[in-house]
Structures are given as C-alpha cells and as structure tokens.
Amino acid sequence: MKIEIVNEQFQLPTLWQIVRDIRATLGVRFAHLDPQLLDAITLTVSELAENIVKFAAPDASHLPSIELEATPTEIRVRSENTVRSSEDAQVVLTTIERIRSHDNPTALFAQSIEESMDRRSEGSRQGFYQIAAVAGFRLEGELVGDRLVVVAERRLK
Amino acid sequence: MNEYHQDDLHITVVTSHDDVVVTWRGESDARNPRERLGPYLSEVARKLGSRTVRVTFAELTFMNSATVLPIMDFLKDLSKSATKVTVEYRQDLQWQVTSFRALRIVARTWGNVSVVGV
Numbered sequence: 001m002k003i004e005i006v007n008e009q010f011q012l013p014t015l016w017q018i019v020r021d022i023r024a025t026l027g028v029r030f031a032h033l034d035p036q037l038l039d040a041i042t043l044t045v046s047e048l049a050e051n052i053v054k055f056a057a058p059d060a061s062h063l064p065s066i067e068l069e070a071t072p073t074e075i076r077v078r079s080e081n082t083v084r085s086s087e088d089a090q091v092v093l094t095t096i097e098r099i100r101s102h103d104n105p106t107a108l109f110a111q112s113i114e115e116s117m118d119r120r121s122e123g124s125r126q127g128f129y130q131i132a133a134v135a136g137f138r139l140e141g142e143l144v145g146d147r148l149v150v151v152a153e154r155r156l157k
Numbered sequence: 158m159n160e161y162h163q164d165d166l167h168i169t170v171v172t173s174h175d176d177v178v179v180t181w182r183g184e185s186d187a188r189n190p191r192e193r194l195g196p197y198l199s200e201v202a203r204k205l206g207s208r209t210v211r212v213t214f215a216e217l218t219f220m221n222s223a224t225v226l227p228i229m230d231f232l233k234d235l236s237k238s239a240t241k242v243t244v245e246y247r248q249d250l251q252w253q254v255t256s257f258r259a260l261r262i263v264a265r266t267w268g269n270v271s272v273v274g275v
Binding site: 016054106107114117127129135 | 219221222223225226233
C-alpha cells in the first residue's frame with residue numbers, strides 16, 4: 001500500500017473559548033429580548049461559566065452544566081458542577097450569603113473591589129458581586145454532596 | 158504603548174496637544190487580564206504623568222469581572238500620575254451604568270478622577 005505524505009492539524013479549543021461560544025449562542029438564541037436584559041443574562045451566564053472553567057473539578061461522570069430558563073415573568077440560570085474541595089465550595093457559599101444579606105449590591109460590589117485591589121490571585125469571586133450589582137440577579141447557592149449548585153434569578157416587570 | 162490588542166479587546170492611546178484619550182473597544186474577557194493587560198496599563202499610566210487623560214469605555218461591549226481590577230489599578234495609577242482623569246461610560250447601557258456606579262464609589266477618594274456618563 002502506498003502512503004502519501006499527509007499533514008493534518010487539529011486545533012483544540014481552550015476551555016475559555018467555550019465561555020465565548022456560550023455568549024455568542026446567547027446572542028443568537030435570545031436576540032428577541034430587550035438588549036439590556038440580554039446584556040444582563042449574558043453577563044450572568046458568562047460569569048457562572050467562567051467560574052466552572054476556573055474552579056470546577058474534572059468529573060467525566062457528572063459534566064458541569066448551565067441551564068437557562070426564560071419565562072415572561074422570570075429569568076432563571078442554574079449552574080451545577082463538581083467541586084474541587086469543600087473549602088472551595090464554602091468560599092462560594094459564603095460569598096453568596098454575604099450578597100444575599102446585603103441590601104445594596106452596588107455598594108457591596110464597590111466594597112469587594114476595594115478589598116480585592118491588593119490581591120494578585122484568582123479566587124476573589126468578583127463575578128458573583130457583579131451578577132448581583134450589574135445584572136440585577138438574586139443568587140442562591142447549595143452544596144449537594146460534592147456538587148455545587150448556583151441559581152441566579154431575576155424577576156421581570 | 159499606543160495600542161493594545163488581545164482577542165476582541167482593542168485599546169488605543171491617542172495623544173493630542175491638550176490631552177490624551179485612552180479608548181477601550183470590543184470585549185474584555187481574558188481569563189487573567191492582569192498577566193498581559195495589567196503590565197500594559199501600568200506602562201501607559203507611567204508614561205502619562207502630568208497629562209490630562211480621558212479614558213473612554215463607550216465602545217466597550219462586554220467586560221468580565223476579571224477586568225474590573227486591572228481597570229481600577231490603572232485608574233488609581235493614573236490618579237497619582239496624571240493631572241486630571243475623566244472616565245467616560247455610556248449612560249444608555251444599563252450594564253455600564255451599574256458597573257461604573259460601583260467604580261465611582263471606589264474612586265471617590267481619588268481627588269482628580271471623575272466618572273461621567275456620556
């Protein structure tokens with residue numbers, strides 16, 4: 001059998017590219033929504049996806065997921081992933097509880113920025129503050145076994 | 158120093174006789190913007206000492222949470238080196254209004270920085 005010289009290249013997308021692809025999909029799938037609402041949804045889904053890429057544990061039997069449900073009265077985004085450690089999950093749950101117990105998300109977002117300005121590592125979970133203050137979503141978090149579930153909801157007028 | 162390009166983010170620095178305009182365009186969504194973007198912005202801030210600087214985000218279409226800290230580091234550096242700093246955002250975009258409302262709170266003690274909607 002004669003084998004010809006063949007050169008084939010395969011480029012594998014980075015996990016970060018998946019986050020971009022999700023944003024692009026949202027832009028197409030929800031193009032009918034009010035642009036301001038679409039911006040808020042895109043920010044929320046994107047930040048939850050970024051968190052999964054950055055912090056989720058690899059788990060082939062339970063792939064991470066993000067589910068988006070839009071009704072005339074509510075937008076609901078649910079992310080689920082296996083956690084790397086209970087300590088890691090606790091950081092998320094504590095952050096969400098801090099946000100839920102504060103009555104001014106903008107002031108809290110500003111406070112979290114000030115607190116983070118001296119840090120130089122990933123892990124400040126700034127995205128949750130941004131989801132609450134900028135996108136206007138209410139957050140809930142729960143650890144079910146080794147699965148972290150985060151729900152972001154926004155009521156529509 | 159005049160230009161920065163990473164993925165869909167473009168930053169230009171245009172110097173005129175009177176002032177300097179730093180324009181952000183596109184999407185800022187790097188995983189760790191402090192690796193590349195941070196050093197670039199530090200260099201820009203260092204070179205713009207004693208100038209009047211306008212930083213405009215009006216053409217920025219998306220900004221992830223990881224971008225916020227490099228922006229604030231940049232503005233804080235500028236507040237120390239530049240004569241006057243004006244930060245512009247689009248007041249018809251809700252995500253920019255709410256984002257820069259928080260950034261204005263952080264910058265409130267930096268005397269020469271003003272954050273304005275355009």
